[in-house]
Amino acid sequence: MVDLSSRNPDWWRQAVIYQVYPRSFADADGDGLGDLKGVTERLSHLAALGVDALWLSPFYPSELADGGYDVADHRDVDPRLGTLDDFDAMTAEAHRLGLKVIVDVVPNHTSHLHPWFQAALRAGPGSPARDRYVFRPGRGRRGELPPSDWQSVFGGSAWQRVPDGEWYLHLFAPEQPDLNWEHEEVRADFRTTLRFWSDRGVDGFRIDVAHALVKDLAEPLRDVSEFGSTGEEALERVPPGTHPYWDRDEVHEIYRDWRKIFDAYSPPRTAVAEAWVPGARRALYARPDELGQAFNFEYLQAPWDADALRQVIADSLATAGAAGASATWVLSNHDVVRHASRLVLPPGTDENAWLLSGGHAPRTDAAHGLRRARAATLLMLALPGSSYVYQGEELGLPEVADLPTAVLQDPIWEQTGHVRKGRDGCRVPLPWTTGGPSYGFGTAGAWLPQPEWFGSYAVEAQAGAEGSTLELYRTALRLRRKLLDGETLTWAEAPEGVLHFARSDGWRCVTNVSHVPVPLPPGEVLLASVPLPLDGTLPPDTTVWLGA
C-alpha cells in the first residue's frame, strides 16, 4: 500500500487529483458564478469520493476573457469568487479532510488588465515597461503588418496592434499578452507568487502552457509557415527545440529554478506541467529537478482501440520512468470534449463539426458513451502513476454539445469568426440536486445554461444508488488506496482487443475493448465497470479488477 499521508513527500506520485473549475463547481452567493465558499461547502463530496487532492483552475482577479486564465493579479482572489480569507478557509477545510490543494499558475501571459500591461500601454514604445511583454514594430512600409506570422492558439494572428502603432504578442486571446521571460522582473515576480501560495499552505502547482514561456526573440523574428502548421502539431515534425515559441530548451532553466523554491518547503511543493508536446520531450518537464510531473494527454487522445491504448500506456510509462517521473493519466479536463461523449465519436470525427451540429451529426449514444467512459476510467485508475479527474466525470456527465451559440463564452468562438465552437460544453455548472433553479449549483441561475437532463446525473440522484457512476468512482478510489503498490505493471497474455496487466502485488486489470465477449480470466472479481454476466465472460467495453 502506498503512503498518501500528509507528510509523505512522495504523496503525489500515485495520487488521484480532482480538478475543480471554480466558476462551474458550486455557487454559494447565488450570483450564477461558482465561488470559493461554494468549493468549501462541497469539499465533503471530494472527501467522500476518496480523491487525494483538488486542483483549482484560476480563481484570481480576471475579467474572464479566457475563463480566468487571463490573470490580472496572481496573488489575490477575484472578488466575485471570494477573498483571500475564503481561500484560507477552503485550504484549512481541505486539509482537515485530508485533501491536498493544488493551484494553477499562469506564467506565459497576464490579463491585459494587469497593472504591468496597463503601464506598458501608457509608457509607449521603447519604454522599460514594454520590455516585460513582447512589443515589436510592425512589418510593411508603415508598420501595418504584424511583426511575424505567429498564430494565436485561439485563431488569427498572435499579434495585436496598439494605438501608437506597436504590436504585442498574445499566443492566446488578445486579452492575454505574453510575458517576456528574458526579463528578470518577470522571473522574480513568479518566484514571489510561488512562495506566496506555498506560504498559505498550498501543496502544489499546475503550470499553464509550461512549454511556451521562452521564445526566440532574436531579430528578425522567424516565421512559422516553414513548419507547415502553426499549432503544437508542428512539434511532431520539427527538430526538437527549434520552434520559435513552443518547447524551447531554455525553458527548463526556469523550472530548475522553481524546484529550489518547491524544495524549500516541507513536504516539498509538487508541480505538474501542462505541456502539449510529444512524449519524450514532455518528460523533460517532469524531471525530478524540474516539475516532477507533466500531464500525459496521449491517453486522452488515444482512440478506443486495444493496440493503441496498450502502446500509449507502455510508451507513457517508459518515458516517465526514464525521466525519473511518475506517469500521469487524464481522460477529461476543461479544454476537451468530455470522455463520456468523446469515446463514442466514430474514429476520425471532427469534434468541432460535431459540436457545431449540436451533437447531432454524428448522433452519439449516451448509454454506450457512459459504458465506455466507465471502462476507460477503471483502466486509468489501475495504471501506475497519478490520475487527474475532471469535475463531473464522476457523475458520468456527457458533453453539453447543443449549447446555443448565443450563450457561448469561450473566446475561441469569436476569435475564429464563429468557426470553432470552443470548450463551453464541458464547463456547464455541475448538477448537485435533481431539481431546483440550477440543480443545486446555486440558488439562482448558472452562467451557462444547464440542460433539462442534467438533473438525472446529479450527485443527489447517484449518491448511494447501486451501480451509479458516482458509486463506481467511490468504490474504485477506496479499493485503489488499498491496492496501490510500486509504479510498474506487467502485461499478461490476452485475446485480441483485450488489455490485461498485473500490478506488482498481483492486482490485475482486464479491459475488453473489442466488440465481442471474451472469457473472463480466473480470479476474485473486485470491481467491474458494469455488472458481469453469469456465463464467465467479460462483455465488450468493460473493465474488471481481479484480486491476486
Ligand code: NOJ
Ligand atoms: C491552457 C488552459 O488549460 C486553457 O484553458 C487556457 O485557455 C490556455 N492554457 C491559456 O491560458
